[in-house]
Amino acid sequence: MPNLAPPGVCMLLEPDLAWLHLLSDIGTGLAYFSIPAALVVFALRRRDLAYPWIFGLFALFIIACGATHFAHAWAMFYPNPLLEGLIKAFCAAVSIATAITLWPLLPRLLALPSPAALAREVEERRLAERRALDSEARTAAFIANLAEALFVLRVDQGGTRFVTETVNPAYERLFGLPASQVVGKDAQTGFIPGVTERVLPNWQRAVATGEVQRYEVEAETPHGHRLWQTVLVPMRNAAGEVDRLLGSARDVTETRRLQAGIVESARLATIGTMCAGLAHETSQPLNAAALWLRHARNAATGLMTEQGARLMAALNVIDSQLRRAGDLVSRIRGLATETGEAETFDAARVARAAVRIADGQYAPDDIALSFTAPSGPLPVTGSPARLEEAVLHLLSNARDAVLEARATDPAAPARIGVALREQGGRVVIEVRDSGPGVPDALRQSIFDPFFTTKDPGHGSGLGLSLAAAVARGMGGGIAVSNPPEGGACFTMTLVLSEPTAQGLMPLAVAC
Structure with a gap:
């Protein structure tokens, strides 16, 4: 173109x-x-x-x-x-x-999502994060205020090593170990000495079997001798392997003590029922024997021969033994039953009266007897006569312990001290002696009826059990310990009562 x-x-x-x-x-x-x-x-x-x-x-x-x-x-x-x-x-x-x-x-x-969809997604994610944070905060608050101790152990080296990852405040209170001492540390070395060896098999068994482990451990902690019950839950990772252990521990020391107390109360109640039946059944033949003894003594009174004198001497022996048996039956009956109406009285005044009685009886044995009490009254509710009897039994037991020590070592000190004080809403009565003390093996059974370490004919085994029965009847208890300075210390605790309208007279500090 x-x-x-x-x-x-x-x-x-x-x-x-x-x-x-x-x-x-x-x-x-x-x-x-x-x-x-x-x-x-x-x-x-x-x-x-x-x-x-x-x-x-x-x-x-x-x-x-x-x-x-x-x-x-x-x-x-x-x-x-x-x-x-x-x-x-x-x-x-x-x-x-x-x-x-x-x-x-x-x-x-x-x-692709639109800006509006992205905005909704962002808002939903923000709300989800807020809910997660709120849930985490609630969980953290729950764990922090939980009465049970919680801890997490990380499993290392195929279940042969365990590292403490976290603990809650209850863990620190229960075991007396600060979190800084255990978190991030080897659990085998950061725990209470002597306890890890006993609980380690349970940890390893939880890792090996993947099953929940339940066990109880007792040990000495900074808070004293404690017993706790532990539940160990294995936690698995995405691969199905146990990589952590979630544990919870509960202090059951008081629970076990109460359970043991219930068992002991049931046992003592059974013994009391048996004693009541024994006293009732024994008193009848004793009364019959005493009646025939009186007839025999009346018949022997007219015999002026040598045979009559020997018969009268034998009858006197029988009479003394019957009286001893009758006294034993009365004490058994007192062990099983409570007599008299409860009243509020000054425990210090009653204890002082018992010390005065014992002081006169123990004077020939050259035993130093001391008594201390607060200047004000210590009101308790119960039977003054029975409390005085209980203190006399404790003093009699202390006298026997002092004389036993003196028989082994004539130069051994002969001291008995009675001290009263108020402690935590309780009246504490302590009777200390300078005797050989009470062996650990006997402390659980020394308050049982008919239990005695004395030779036959020198003790019925009812004195301490009667004292324990009086303490329990007044809402308290009794225990024995060996002080570091030697001897034994019997501690009776009674519930402190409010003074009555009549008032309670104060008592001098020492007698």
């Missing part, structure tokens, strides 16, 4: 039309070239874009489109059909490639 004019020649005949095309192409080209720059900056600053490469493809497509406009403006003054055709071909190739890439990608682009 040689007769056609070059592009732009016609428009040059009309200047306004030429300027319109020129300025439009230049403006469009500049706009096309600026848009890719914005897209590239946006893509570089937003690293979270799902398909960042698509921005580069669109930038190349827009640049190609802008290049065709610049080529058209150039051709208005310097016609070059080949260059303009090449630029348009490049633009067509980029446009086709962009279209081919965009359409298959469109479903995935449409699947």
